[in-house]
Amino acid sequence: MTDADCIFCKIVAGDIPSTQVRETxxxxxxxxxxxxxxxHVLVIPKDHYANVAELAAADPALAGEVLAxxxxxxxxxxxDGPGWRLFANTGADGGQDVFHVHFxxxxxxxxxxxVAA
Structure with a gap:
């Protein structure tokens, strides 16, 4: 499933170039x-899910694969040795600006x- 207006769906389709570092x-x-x-790398499912909650509800195995x-x-x-951060912004108040789940x-x-105090 894709969204014709979604920039990340266009990247998945190859319509917009990206510098890929990993693909399954x-x-x-x-x-x-x-x-x-x-x-700073973005990790996304190829199928379109608007946010973390939608991905987790629809396909928990895919959510796990994204984390892996x-x-x-x-x-x-x-x-991985010195430390890194993994986060997904969800919803406008959470800072999400592209509504295709991405980590x-x-x-x-x-x-x-x-988060600043």
Whole structure:
């Protein structure tokens, strides 16, 4: 399933170029265009799910595969030893701006606190 207007669906289809770092049959990982750290990779399911809750409800096995690919990316990027962060923004108040579920693998420097007090 895809959404014709979704930028990530267009990346999956090959209509928009990306710098891929990992791909499985159902998951793709590519570098963020506006990295917030030396390592900043987005990991997404190829099928379109709007957010984490929708993915988890519809296909828990795929959600697990996305997490496994994220860990593989962290290891391949060399941030698994010193530490890395995995997060998914969900909903407008959560900071989500592309409504195709995506997880950020971020590392390569000390990241500090997750949310400012």
């Amino acid at each position: 049959e159902r998951v793709i990982a590519f570098r963020d265009l506006y990295p917030k750290a030396p390592t 690919v994220a860990a593989e990316v962290a290891a391949a990027e060399g941030v 950020h693998v971020v590392g390569g420097k000390p990241l500090g606190p997750m």
